[in-house]
Amino acid sequence: MFFTSGVSVLFEANYHTAAEIVVNQGGTSSGKTYAILQVLMLYAVAQQRKVITVVGQDIPNLKSGALRDALKITDESDTIKNAILSYNKSERVFQFRNGSIIEFRSYADPQDAKSGKRDYLFINEANGISWDIYQELSLRTKTRVYIDYNPNAEFWVHDRLLGKKNVKLIISDHRHNPFLNFEMRQKIESIKNEDIELWKVYARGLTGKISGLVLNNWHLCDDIPPRAKLVAIGLDFGFTNDETGCLAVFKQNGELWVDELFYETGLTNPDIANQLSSIGLSKNALIVADSAEPKSIEELRRLGWNIVPAKKGADSINISIDILKRYKLNISRRSINLRRELARYKWKTDLAGRTLNEPIDRWNHLIDPLRYVALNQLKIKGNGKTKTRLPYIQQHLIQSEPYLFTI
Ligand SMILES: Nc1ncnc2c1ncn2[C@@H]1O[C@H](COP(=O)(O)OP(=O)(O)OP(=O)(O)O)[C@@H](O)[C@H]1O
Ligand SMILES: [Mg+2]
Incomplete structure (x- = not known):
């Protein structure tokens, strides 16, 4: 098997697509980053001389997230290990025998992002990256862009990409990740006891209210x-x-x-x-x-x-x-x-x-x-209770079976 540990439904949804831009919005630990990296590894091995760029907000972010997962994925698959010629740790570049590369990078500004061209682009935790940088990178991407994020608030993906032709949206949450243990799931679900807005975002992958709004009750x-x-x-x-x-x-x-x-x-x-x-x-x-x-x-x-x-x-x-x-x-x-x-x-x-x-x-x-x-x-005490009523579609998604929401 190509991936010894297996793949999730998210892998299938990201792999079987002809969309130019694949947006993965989701709660925490739904397996977004892992699935996209698996797809990219597969492309790197199966296609000759492809350039794949994985972009994070900064290097520490990449190192503790996407890059660590990429190393885990290669480690768990003999097929991938054998296909890799070298891994340059300081440059964070995987060089494949067939001429493909996967590079992990961050860009200081749009000017910086003008350097280089690629076949596939992955913008990891895209709400930490500016539209200007994204635009320069996507302009220089030939085949497909993958994007993932936790939807704390609407940002350029919502304003400028969703709903456009050739943009596929996948909404996932921890229930789509079969590789998660019970304790982790419980921890994610228990966010509900603290803050319903946070729970919506991190346990259900639903877009939260604009951050910084003073009154959202x-x-x-x-x-x-x-x-x-x-x-x-x-x-x-x-x-x-x-x-x-x-x-x-x-x-x-x-x-x-x-x-x-x-x-x-x-x-x-x-x-x-x-x-x-x-x-x-x-x-x-x-x-x-x-x-x-x-x-x-x-x-x-x-x-x-x-x-x-x-x-x-x-x-x-x-x-x-x-x-x-x-x-x-x-x-x-x-x-x-x-x-x-x-x-x-x-x-x-x-x-x-x-x-x-x-x-x-x-x-x-x-x-x-x-x-x-x-x-x-009014007294400072109030009654302490604020109930949040969710918009209909979000309510529906929360109550429904954990099917993978895609359009
Ligand atoms: N196919 C897989 N095989 C093995 N483990 C997996 C797989 N998919 C996900 N996992 C495990 O689930 C964890 C969470 O997945 P991942 O980091 O991709 O979630 P995420 O949706 O990107 O979360 P966040 O939004 O917090 O970044 C991974 O660290 C990994 O341990
Ligand atoms: Mg992630």
């Missing part, structure tokens, strides 16, 4: 339940460039329900008062507003509204976010601007891409009033 609802209790109205003042944002926060059964009321530039304080009246808000309803505009707050109070400033404090942004994260947030479908803000409200990152403990200060004219209500009216 929100869901759409058609309407506010009639018996939900109004917690407060949140109000953020804007004028020329920034919108005045106003929303209503309700609570029922430990969950929050949020409804956008208005989101407009150019509103004066009397305009705001008119808006509040026109939606039928009682003058008794509590309004929590941006504390940076005491004059506006006072003006609205003199017009009869029950309005107070949001609590101030050095860490008020993070405190209010912590509070909001503890609730399931039900956002009414009509809250279009709030939905847009939530989808963009991310933690700041530094130049190296590391997440900072501070949200971006944009697209928050409805999120800020939501925070104000949380700060003043």
Whole structure:
């Protein structure tokens, strides 16, 4: 037998394909890297003078992953061992007797990636490699590109490759790898007890939410339940460039329900008062507003509204976010601007891409009033329960038998 230890369904799916690009998205230990390397070894042995490049984010990554697996694969197969003329450890190049080579490389920048041409390319853990580098490499690849990654978040594969002609997608998880022991499987499944998002990505190979999103515990609802209790109205003042944002926060059964009321530039304080009246808000309803505009707050109070400033404090942004994260947030479908803000409200990152403990200060004219209500009216304890409802297709994949999802 060519591979003494055997092959998995992933090997078959990667081997029997005519696609130009084969994308292996998957959970951890599904056997992606191993299967692709087996396929590439087979090509190297069976085809003369082929150049195969395996690319990793950096050399330490390759050494502890793909390269180690490649050495294991060669070690376990006499056929491959006999076909190899030499292995240059410092250059990380396997030289085959038939003239084929497999090289393990990393590229510093797109310019660096312009060097050399190849027949087959394997981008290992592709979310660590930039689109620009990928593009230079794939342009110089004659026959086929293999890609593998854990889908922590969408990246260029999702934006630019999936769905295109000649791109095959294979989604796998540990259940497709027959070479894994029980303890390992249990460890992977137990991620569920810590974080459902992580479990989705690492135990099921399903694409996670964009990393760095501040609030991802929100869901759409058609309407506010009639018996939900109004917690407060949140109000953020804007004028020329920034919108005045106003929303209503309700609570029922430990969950929050949020409804956008208005989101407009150019509103004066009397305009705001008119808006509040026109939606039928009682003058008794509590309004929590941006504390940076005491004059506006006072003006609205003199017009009869029950309005107070949001609590101030050095860490008020993070405190209010912590509070909001503890609730399931039900956002009414009509809250279009709030939905847009939530989808963009991310933690700041530094130049190296590391997440900072501070949200971006944009697209928050409805999120800020939501925070104000949380700060003043909601307890830090919350109910501790946030349920994640997965999109239909992902739900279906989780519940179904562990068939190999391919398109
Ligand atoms: N055909 C095989 N024969 C023997 N062992 C295998 C085979 N396929 C997978 N394995 C074993 O399963 C382990 C996990 O596989 P692999 O590293 O390819 O998973 P992966 O999907 O790339 O995981 P990650 O996403 O974490 O990188 C390998 O280290 C290897 O020990
Ligand atoms: Mg891998």
